Amino acid sequence: GRTELLRAIFGVDRLLEGEVTVNGTRLSGGGPQESIRAGLGFVPEDRKQHGLFLDLTLEANIGIASLAQKARHGFVNKRAGMELAIEMIEALSIKSSGPDHLAGLLSGGNQQKVVLAKWLERNAEVIIFDEPTRGIDVGAKYEIYQLINRLAAAGKAILMISSELPEVLGMSDRILVMHEGRVTGEITDVAGATQADIMQLAVGKADLAA
Numbered sequence: 001g002r003t004e005l006l007r008a009i010f011g012v013d014r015l016l017e018g019e020v021t022v023n024g025t026r027l028s029g030g031g032p033q034e035s036i037r038a039g040l041g042f043v044p045e046d047r048k049q050h051g052l053f054l055d056l057t058l059e060a061n062i063g064i065a066s067l068a069q070k071a072r073h074g075f076v077n078k079r080a081g082m083e084l085a086i087e088m089i090e091a092l093s094i095k096s097s098g099p100d101h102l103a104g105l106l107s108g109g110n111q112q113k114v115v116l117a118k119w120l121e122r123n124a125e126v127i128i129f130d131e132p133t134r135g136i137d138v139g140a141k142y143e144i145y146q147l148i149n150r151l152a153a154a155g156k157a158i159l160m161i162s163s164e165l166p167e168v169l170g171m172s173d174r175i176l177v178m179h180e181g182r183v184t185g186e187i188t189d190v191a192g193a194t195q196a197d198i199m200q201l202a203v204g205k206a207d208l209a210a
Contacts, residue, residue, distance in 0.1 A: 002178055058101050126157040
């Protein structure tokens with residue numbers, strides 16, 4: 001239920017119970033558009049199916065979440081879009097030939113950066129990552145970790161799901177563990193936690209709340 005939880009938080013799936021609040025404001029269930037307006041961004045597990053338009057350029061992919069903001073009288077400023085795309089490509093070290101490069105021709109790690117870039121351009125304050133390093137090589141993983149740490153240091157709130165326990169322990173300030181769709185425990189002393197502690201909670205056998 002981890003991915004389903006994130007999809008529900010972002011408004012992709014309808015909530016059956018509970019509520020989502022952002023900075024004290026309760027979301028009404030208006031779907032992803034409401035979540036985006038509230039400052040949420042979502043980097044999905046399957047970037048090829050749900051995060052990118054593979055046959056479109058980096059400029060189009062990076063700017064897609066900000067079209068309404070950039071449009072004036074129904075028209076998008078092409079030059080401004082190109083400049084913002086170039087800025088993001090440089091800031092995130094996306095290896096490409098430029099903003100006209102097709103997203104589908106990038107490596108997995110660079111595709112993940114493009115998904116992240118569209119939310120940074122939108123200036124999302126809460127960024128949800130579902131398996132952020134799945135399907136990318138070791139070097140690209142390290143770059144993604146650095147980017148996430150930079151976002152956290154800049155004051156962004158990061159909500160990350162990962163099935164890689166070393167990744168969870170190495171990246172988190174606080175860990176919530178789920179079992180059969182419910183939260184079974186919370187770990188706040190991450191520095192003192194082990195993979196065995198997480199696994200106990202994951203099978204519903206312990207509660208390590210600090």
